[in-house]
Every structure is written in structure tokens, then in C-alpha cells.
Amino acid sequence: MNLADLSAENQRAIGFLARRRRGNFIRGAECAPADGAYLAVVDPATEMQVAEAPDSTAADVDAAVRSARATFEDSPWSRMRPADREAVLYRLSTLIEAHGDELSALETLQGGKLQGIARMVDVGAGAEFVRYMAGWATKLEGQTLQPSLGFPPGVQYHTWTRREALGVVGAVVPWNFPLAIALWKIAPALATGCTVVLKPSPETPLTALRLAELAVEAGLPAGALNVVCGGPAAGAALVAHPGIDKLSFTGSTATGKAIARSAADHLTRLTLELGGKSPLIVLEDADIDAAAAGAAMGIFFNQGQVCTAGSRLFVQRRIFEQVVQRLAHAAEGMKIGSGFDPTVQLGPLVSKRQMERVIGYVDGARSDGATVLTGGARVGEAGCFVRPTVLVDVTPRMRAVREEIFGPVVCAQPFDSVDEVVQMANDTPFGLAASVWSNNLSSVHRLVPLLKAGTVWINCHNMLDNNLPLGGFKQSGQGKDLGRAAVEACTELKSVCMAV
Numbered sequence: 034m035n036l037a038d039l040s041a042e043n044q045r046a047i048g049f050l051a052r053r054r055r056g057n058f059i060r061g062a063e064c065a066p067a068d069g070a071y072l073a074v075v076d077p078a079t080e081m082q083v084a085e086a087p088d089s090t091a092a093d094v095d096a097a098v099r100s101a102r103a104t105f106e107d108s109p110w111s112r113m114r115p116a117d118r119e120a121v122l123y124r125l126s127t128l129i130e131a132h133g134d135e136l137s138a139l140e141t142l143q144g145g146k147l148q149g150i151a152r153m154v155d156v157g158a159g160a161e162f163v164r165y166m167a168g169w170a171t172k173l174e175g176q177t178l179q180p181s182l183g184f185p186p187g188v189q190y191h192t193w194t195r196r197e198a199l200g201v202v203g204a205v206v207p208w209n210f211p212l213a214i215a216l217w218k219i220a221p222a223l224a225t226g227c228t229v230v231l232k233p234s235p236e237t238p239l240t241a242l243r244l245a246e247l248a249v250e251a252g253l254p255a256g257a258l259n260v261v262c263g264g265p266a267a268g269a270a271l272v273a274h275p276g277i278d279k280l281s282f283t284g285s286t287a288t289g290k291a292i293a294r295s296a297a298d299h300l301t302r303l304t305l306e307l308g309g310k311s312p313l314i315v316l317e318d319a320d321i322d323a324a325a326a327g328a329a330m331g332i333f334f335n336q337g338q339v340c341t342a343g344s345r346l347f348v349q350r351r352i353f354e355q356v357v358q359r360l361a362h363a364a365e366g367m368k369i370g371s372g373f374d375p376t377v378q379l380g381p382l383v384s385k386r387q388m389e390r391v392i393g394y395v396d397g398a399r400s401d402g403a404t405v406l407t408g409g410a411r412v413g414e415a416g417c418f419v420r421p422t423v424l425v426d427v428t429p430r431m432r433a434v435r436e437e438i439f440g441p442v443v444c445a446q447p448f449d450s451v452d453e454v455v456q457m458a459n460d461t462p463f464g465l466a467a468s469v470w471s472n473n474l475s476s477v478h479r480l481v482p483l484l485k486a487g488t489v490w491i492n493c494h495n496m497l498d499n500n501l502p503l504g505g506f507k508q509s510g511q512g513k514d515l516g517r518a519a520v521e522a523c524t525e526l527k528s529v530c531m532a533v
């Protein structure tokens with residue numbers, strides 16, 4: 034679907050692109066990058082350029098960090114009554130919802146995702162998350178503690194803790210849920226009184242830029258939310274900048290490790306949400322239809338470009354064929370096409386590079402001896418479409434089984450016993466999530482503590498709740514997004530000891 038072919042509603046919605054060349058957003062206003070360099074934003078459904086956004090350098094990052102720092106130190110934002118910060122965030126959530134058509138159309142255009150998914154997750158859940166975090170602004174608390182200090186004799190002490198806003202938070206985010214994940218970083222930071230510099234992914238900068246405009250409209254002081262666009266160099270400059278107090282990152286494990294090394298220089302606080310290779314485990318007593326449908330949703334949702342995707346499917350041997358055949362059948366029935374078409378179930382991958390990477394993994398598995406039960410190829414000649422793919426006859430050492438593919442490709446393996454599947458599921462450097470499909474309470478309770486994963490779902494997969502912390506074990510990350518944990522990670526804990 035060409036841009037000109039979009040519905041009048043979506044055409045109106047993406048009025049933001051009346052100017053195709055967009056700037057960074059610093060000190061409350063759009064500005065051109067210092068070097069005048071831009072990167073193309075490409076619609077992966079058509080492979081046509083739809084916009085340009087800055088390819089920022091260290092100078093742009095420096096301007097954004099200075100803006101955030103000055104706002105944190107000098108503006109009332111960090112000292113504002115918590116109830117007033119709450120009100121601003123609440124207004125922002127309302128504006129995100131009111132601009133849902135526009136924001137979801139921009140997501141579909143730049144990232145290829147289904148507009149319905151963008152509406153539900155990036156806009157709907159994103160706005161709800163901002164509202165949830167608005168509530169936290171008034172609920173931060175310290176503790177009074179009972180001291181045992183006894184010196185000098187006769188002196189009594191009063192001791193307590195307080196939570197204070199960390200300062201400037203840098204946020205570096207990926208392209209799979211651009212608006213939602215940006216909000217996961219921004220909202221808790223703003224709720225505590227911090228200010229933010231956001232660097233979106235070069236593939237998907239448009240909703241971040243629009244969000245910054247809406248934040249000013251909501252009453253956020255100019256400079257409290259700055260957006261610098263660009264690729265790895267801009268991200269690296271932000272991480273290395275001595276003016277940020279915390280860096281919150283979502284992306285691949287390889288980039289997360291580079292960020293941790295760089296952040297060590299200033300001991301910058303870190304939250305790292307990284308990659309996954311999550312197991313989806315089906316025990317023989319499970320509801321077979323529900324498990325097969327859940328496995329399809331677990332891997333094909335958002336074209337498999339989900340950090341918690343159930344990319345390793347383990348099915349107890351007695352029901353292996355039944356589950357895998359149903360899954361293949363579901364894959365073959367999916368309608369593939371533009372994310373703007375409401376009847377489509379699988380859109381394009383985010384870019385040609387990602388499409389080639391995904392197909393490369395399938396080709397590699399095939400030559401290593403895996404069987405492609407269904408899918409495994411590009412659809413058509415134009416657009417970054419890949420058929421939903423089920424691989425069987427895989428072995429634990431194959432790259433397709435070990436590495437994160439980040440596409441609609443699942444590796445299915447049979448197992449015999451619960452002990453065996455625990456060993457298979459944990460045989461990975463990742464530990465982001467897992468799901469167990471079973472109607473046997475004892476098996477479920479036995480498995481939950483044995484799975485080395487930050488989230489375990491039972492009879493569901495990919496279900497996130499604003500109140501439930503999300504973060505990985507092992508090389509899937511450090512710290513948590515969502516929930517109280519995310520707010521507290523934007524604060525320092527100060528201890529106070531007073532001689533009375």
C-alpha cells in the first residue's frame with residue numbers, strides 16, 4: 034500500500050509528515066542536527082522512503098543533555114508538587130489516546146506493524162502506562178527505621194530514608210514497540226521529577242518526535258523531554274555523556290554489553306532490558322488447542338519481533354505431532370500484507386536487513402539438518418515479508434535454536450520428562466521469559482521455581498501488566514521496567530541520621 038493509497042482518516046492522521054524532513058526535539062522545540070546529516074525512514078511494506086530524521090552526532094547529544102540538565106536543576110519540575118506532576122502526566126496520557134489514529138498510523142508506516150497492534154499496544158497500553166506512572170508521583174516513600182546507635186551515651190537518634198529523583202535519565206530504545214517502550218522509560222523518570230533524553234531507533238523515530246510535541250502540550254516544561262535521533266553513534270554518545278545520571282536501555286544483548294562497559298566509566302546507573310530466546314513448554318495434560326493457538330500467538334505476534342517471543346517450543350512427546358501440526362496449520366492460514374489492512378494478520382519485518390537476517394537463520398538451520406515444516410521464505414518481491422515458519426528436527430547446538438532470531442520463526446522440540454524440559458529450557462544464555470501450558474497444578478508449581486526466567490506465564494504468553502515488573506535473568510538484562518521497581522530505579526535512596 035503506497036502512502037497515497039491510505040484511507041483519508043490515516044492521511045489526516047499522518048499530517049505530521051507534511052514536512053518529511055524532521056529535526057531533533059531539544060529545549061521544547063524542533064531543531065536541525067548540527068552536522069546537517071539525516072537518515073531515511075523507510076516503510077518496510079513498500080520499501081519506500083517516507084521521512085528523514087537526524088543522524089545526530091555528539092554535539093546534538095550534548096545539547097540535549099545540557100537541556101535536560103538545566104531543566105532538572107533550574108525548572109520547578111523536580112520540585113513541583115507531586116500532585117502537579119501527576120496531573121501533567123495524566124494530561125499526556127489523554128493526549129496520546131486522543132492522537133491514537135495519528136500515532137498508530139506513524140508506527141505502521143515506519144515499522145510495518147499492524148495498525149491494530151499499534152493502537153492496542155503502543156497507543157492504548159502506552160497511554161495506560163503513563164496514567165499508571167502518573168499515580169506513582171504521589172506515592173514515593175521512605176521509611177523510618179529503629180537505630181541501635183548508643184554513642185555518645187545519652188544521645189538519641191532519629192533515622193529515616195528518602196527517595197530522591199536521580200537527575201537526567203538517558204533512554205535508548207529499539208524499533209519493535211517504539212512508542213510503548215519509550216514510554217516505559219520516560220514515564221517513571223518524569224513521575225519522580227527526573228528529566229529525559231530519549232534516543233529512538235533510527236528505523237522508528239517518528240512517534241518519539243510526535244510524543245515530545247504532545248508532552249509540551251500536556252504542560253511538561255521545555256527541556257524535560259528531549260529527543261535526539263540517530264544510530265549507534267548517537268546512542269553511544271548519550272551513554273558516555275557525563276551529564277546523565279542513569280541510562281535505561283532496551284535492545285539486543287550485544288549492545289547492552291557495550292553500554293555496560295561504557296557506563297562503567299562514570300558508574301552511570303543502568304537498567305538493561307535485553308534479548309531473549311524464551312521457551313514455551315507444553316505438558317501432555319495441557320489443552321492442546323489452547324496450547325497450539327498460544328504457541329502461534331507466542332511466536333507470530335508482531336512478526337515475532339518481540340523480546341519475550343516463545344521462539345523455542347518444547348512439547349511433551351505424546352502430543353508433539355498434534356501441537357506442531359496445529360501450529361503449522363495456523364501459520365499457513367495467516368493473511369500476510371500491509372499493516373494498514375485490518376484483515377491482515379502478519380505484516381512486514383521492520384527492514385530489509387532484518388528480513389535477510391531472519392531468512393539467513395532459516396537457511397542455516399536447513400543446511401544443518403533441520404526440517405522446515407512450513408514457511409521459511411520471503412513473500413513476493415517487494416516489501417520485507419517473511420512467511421511464518423516452523424522448524425522441527427532441530428538440535429540444541431544449532432544457531433537457530435541458540436540465538437535470538439527476532440522474526441516469525443519457531444524451533445519445535447519434543448521432550449519426555451519434566452526434568453528433561455527444565456534442563457532444555459534453561460540451556461541458554463538468555464533468561465527473559467518462559468511459559469508453561471498445563472492443567473496439572475503440581476507440575477506447574479514444580480516448574481515455576483526451576484525456570485531461570487524473569488517472567489513465567491501459565492497457560493498464556495506475552496501478557497504484560499503495568500504493575501508486574503518486566504526484566505531478564507542471566508544475559509537478558511539487569512533491573513526491571515514496569516511496576517514499582519521501574520519508578521524506584523529512577524531514584525536514589527538517601528539515609529538520614531539525626532542526633533536528637
Ligand code: NAD
Nearest residue numbers: 206207208233234264265268269284285288306307308340
Ligand atoms: P539494538 O541493540 O540493535 O538497538 C537498540 C537501540 O540501541 C537502538 O536505538 C540503537 O540505535 C542503539 N544502539 C546501537 N548500538 C549502540 C551503542 N553501541 N551504544 C548505544 N546505543 C546503541 O536492538 P534492536 O535491533 O533495535 O532491537 C531488537 C532487540 O531489542 C532484540 O534483541 C530484542 O530482544 C530487544 N528487546 C528487548 C526487550 C526487553 O524488554 N527485554 C524489549 C524489546 C526489545
